[in-house]
Amino acid sequence: MSITLRYAARTDLGLGSKTRNEDSAYAGPDLLVLADGMGGHAAGDMASSTVVSELIGLDGESYGSDEALRRLASAVHDANARLRTEMDSDPELEGMGTTLIAFLRSGNMLALANIGDSRAYLVRDGVFSQITKDHSFVQTLLDDGRITAEEAEHHPQRSLVTRVLTGREDDEPDLSLREAKPGDRLLLCCDGLSDYVAHSTIEEIVTGDGTPAEIADALIAIALKAATRDNVTVIVADVVDGNDHSSSTTTPQIVGAAAAHEGAGSDAESAPRTPAEKAAALSREANAPTDDGGTDDEDGRPVLAEEGPRRFTGLRRSLLALLVVAILAAIGFFGYAATQRQYYIAEHDGKVTIYQGISQNLGPIRLHSVNTVSDIWVDDLPSFDRSKVSSLSMTAGSREAAIGIVENLRADMVTCQAQVADGSSC
Structure with missing residues (x-):
C-alpha cells in the first residue's frame, strides 16, 4: 500500500x-x-x-x-x-x-x-x-x-x-x-x-x-x-x-x-x-560564494593575459613561502594537539561550561572550543565558585575529570541553596 x-x-x-x-x-x-x-x-x-x-x-x-x-x-x-x-x-x-x-x-x-x-x-x-x-x-x-x-x-x-x-x-x-x-x-x-x-x-x-x-x-x-x-x-x-x-x-x-x-x-x-x-x-x-566569481590573483586584482611572466616569478616565491608555512604548520600542529588534551571550566551564555583546550589564543588561532554546556547557571553558584569560574582557574587533564569538577560545583550550589532556605548565608 x-x-x-x-x-x-x-x-x-x-x-x-x-x-x-x-x-x-x-x-x-x-x-x-x-x-x-x-x-x-x-x-x-x-x-x-x-x-x-x-x-x-x-x-x-x-x-x-x-x-x-x-x-x-x-x-x-x-x-x-x-x-x-x-x-x-x-x-x-x-x-x-x-x-x-x-x-x-x-x-x-x-x-x-x-x-x-x-x-x-x-x-x-x-x-x-x-x-x-x-x-x-x-x-x-x-x-x-x-x-x-x-x-x-x-x-x-x-x-x-x-x-x-x-x-x-x-x-x-x-x-x-x-x-x-x-x-x-x-x-x-x-x-x-x-x-x-x-x-x-x-x-x-x-x-x-x-x-x-x-x-x-x-x-x-x-x-x-x-x-x-x-x-x-x-x-x-x-x-x-x-x-x-x-x-x-x-x-x-x-x-x-x-x-x-x-x-x-x-x-x-x-x-x-x-x-x-x-x-x-x-x-x-x-553555499553562496563570498566573492563575485571573478578570477583574481593573490592581491585580489583581475588576472590579465599579459601578466603570465610576472605570475611565473610569483609562483616560485609562493612555493618557497609554502615550504616555510608547511614547516611552521607542522610545529604548530603538534603544539595545538597538545593543548587539545586539556580542559577547563568557564562561563558560556551564562552557564557553567566545559571547554576543550587552553583559554589563551595564539594570534588569530583559537586554542579552545566549547565541549559541553551544563545546565548550571553561573549566577546560581556561591560567590567563591563564581570567582573560580570567572578566573578560569579550574582545569582538568580529561573530559571525565572536567565533568567531576562540574558535579562538585553542582553540589556546592545545592548546599548553598539549602543554607539560604534555612536562613543562613553561603
Whole structure:
C-alpha cells in the first residue's frame, strides 16, 4: 500500500536567555528533518541551518529503500563536512555543532538518521514509543544499569551529549530503515520539549485526537507552560493512505534558524513553492560564494593575459613561502594537539561550561572550543565558585575529570541553596 505524509512543524524561542532560535526544522512530502544547534553566539543557528540546508535537497526525489538510506547517510556526511568548512573559514564558529533527526521516505519505508539527544517517537496502534536512542551521558548511565528510566528523566546531567555533528570525521549517525503504516504518527522533537515535559504528558498529547498542526501547537504550548529555558521545536507527521490525496500535505514547512536564513534573501513575490525549489533556494544561500566569481590573483586584482611572466616569478616565491608555512604548520600542529588534551571550566551564555583546550589564543588561532554546556547557571553558584569560574582557574587533564569538577560545583550550589532556605548565608 502506498503512503503519504500529513505534517506540521513548529518552533518557539522558549523562556530562557537565548535571543535567537538555534533550532532548525524542515517538513516536506518525503523528508522530515530536525536539528538542535549549539555553540553560542551565531554558531548554534548556523550549525543547524547549514545541516538542514544540505539535507533538504533530498525531498521531492524518488529512491529505492536501500538507496534512500545511502543517500541520507551521504547527505549527513556532506552536511558535517560543510560544518568543518564553515568553521575553517570563520574562527568565531569553532566549536559549533548540532543534533540531527532525519526521516527520508521511500515508498512505504522510512530511512532514519539520528545523532545527538533530539528524539523521534512513534505512535502505532495506540502504543507510544521512542524509536531513537539518545547519544548522551545519561543514556550511557541508563545502558549500564546505573540509573533507572525514571531517574534518567530528571537527571541533572541529562543535557550532556556524547555525540553530535561537529565537523569531525568520526561524527557518525545511527542509521536504520523501518516500515511505515497508515495510522502511524511520528514525533520529532528537541530537548527543549523532552527535558522539560514529562514523558507521560508528551504521550498523552501525541496519542490524542487532533491534526498534526493541532498536536504540534499543543506540544509547544505545554513546553512553554513547563517554563522551558531552551528553544523548543517539534515536527508531527501522520502516515496516511497514499490514495487519500485530501489528507496529505504537499507544501514544505521550514521553521527556526533555517527559515530565518532562507527568508533573509528571499523575494516574497517570487518565493519558491515546490519542494525542489525550496530545497534549491535554501541550498544556494548556504553555499553562496563570498566573492563575485571573478578570477583574481593573490592581491585580489583581475588576472590579465599579459601578466603570465610576472605570475611565473610569483609562483616560485609562493612555493618557497609554502615550504616555510608547511614547516611552521607542522610545529604548530603538534603544539595545538597538545593543548587539545586539556580542559577547563568557564562561563558560556551564562552557564557553567566545559571547554576543550587552553583559554589563551595564539594570534588569530583559537586554542579552545566549547565541549559541553551544563545546565548550571553561573549566577546560581556561591560567590567563591563564581570567582573560580570567572578566573578560569579550574582545569582538568580529561573530559571525565572536567565533568567531576562540574558535579562538585553542582553540589556546592545545592548546599548553598539549602543554607539560604534555612536562613543562613553561603
